[in-house]
Amino acid sequence: MQPLERIPYSELSLRHALLRDALAETCPSAQGILVFSRISIYWLAGTMCDGLFWLPMEGEPVLMVRRSVPRAELESDIPHIFPYRSFSEISKLAERAQSPLPEKIAMDMSGLSHDLGLSLSKRLSHVEFLPGDQAIARARAIKTPLEMNRMRETGEAHRAAMCELFPRNIHPGMNEREMSIILANLCFGLGHCGILRTCCPTNEVFICGVAAGENSNYPSHFNGPMGQAGSHPAAPVFGNVRKIWKPGESLMADMAFSITGYNTDKTVTYWGGPADSIPDAVNKAHEFCIKLQNMAAARLRPGAIPSDIWHETLDMVRSADYEDGFMGLGRSKVPFLGHGIGLCIDEYPVIAERFDSPLKAGMAIALEPKISLPGVGMVGVENTYLIRDGEPECITAHPDDDFGIISVPLRA
Secondary structure, three states, X not given: OOOOOOOOHHHHHHHHHHHHHHHHHHOOOOOEEEEOXXXXXXXXXXXXXXXXXXXXXOOOOEEEEEEOHHHHHHHOOOOOEEEOOOHHHHHHHHHHOOOOOOOEEXXXXXXXXXXXXXXXXXXXXXXXXXXXXXXXXXXXXXXOHHHHHHHHXXXXXXXXXXXXXXXXXXXXXXXXXXXXXXHHHHHHHOOOOOOOOOOOOOOOOOOOEEEEHHHHHOOOXXXXXXXXXXXXXXXXOOOOOOOEOOOOOEEEEEEEEEOOOOEEEEEEEEEEOOHHHOOHHHHHHHHHHHHHHHHHHHOXXXXXXXXXXXXXXXXXXXXXXXXXXXXXXXXXXXXXXXXXXXXXXXXXXXXXXXXXXXXXXXXXXXXXOEXXXXXXXXXXXXXXXXXXXOOOEXXXXXXXXXXXXXXXXXXX
16 A cells, blocks of 8 residues: 655654654753644644654654554654553653653643543653653744645645635625635645644644635634624634625635645635726725835834734834734734744734744735625735745735735626
């Protein structure tokens, strides 16, 4: 049987080095890290499994698998792959790989439930566990060349779906649910894998968010500016079947795209009718969002401080008198301009207050300036950028894209 893919050990070693460097920076007394989160195990081992990954600061990494060992052996280039059933086996398996557990170990605290964390501490009572989540977040934030290429592939398909195909297949008179189905099918046709992951374990994200008119100002259930009524209070995702996109009304589509597990994020604003029917106030607010995006994008360079970009953004917003609607209305506002992205949608770092560590080459950032207009809806943009040694690279747009509102013709 041939594996779907087998990431070479040379690539995995780059990721192990990133994590060791981040661990030395954020938790210097730790002598290694135990990883339980499945998505982080995939990043470190190249296979998605129920198990754990042991990475010592010195020595061989070890992948311990509950299910499925045959799949892990097929897909992963990690030399030490062992089956295990109980936390009590961890020490012996680490010793078997000649990478014994030391006295101080970091772990991803969010990768285990509280009950399982207590069980782990009981089984490994000789170990002092230290928080390692920040190390994982900072390591995964820096994409290797292979990861950046995967995100470029995703970004190209993402742009095609939202800027070329979607506006040709919708029209005013459709309801949000109809348009969400159309957008989802277009994305699947371009290779979308259908899974969108977040770092927050309680978040639920559907493949796309479509909101017409004032529905885009509906209070959000997640930490993002664009509102969405959704299908039902128990399922506040997808589109609402009762909300019809009317002529002379805005439409927002905000979605992440994933082909090989790596996400890009993009938002496009559409208008029901010809471009000359868009009110001046709507055009003006949207053009200001483009200005904010372009300003922030120009500053996405190694050494830049995210909180400084956020403060400059707020200064521009105050000067333009858009404070009331910037990034949402009232208590629905969100206090950030952009966020890291990769295997999860909401990764480190965030363009926000108190994010004072310098940006680094290899980071991927989604910038999403948006403005809510009462009685109209939300306008704005979002695009994903790769930080490089030179200028940042926008991977969800072409160089000649103007990011303007896309007008959709009326139908008789």
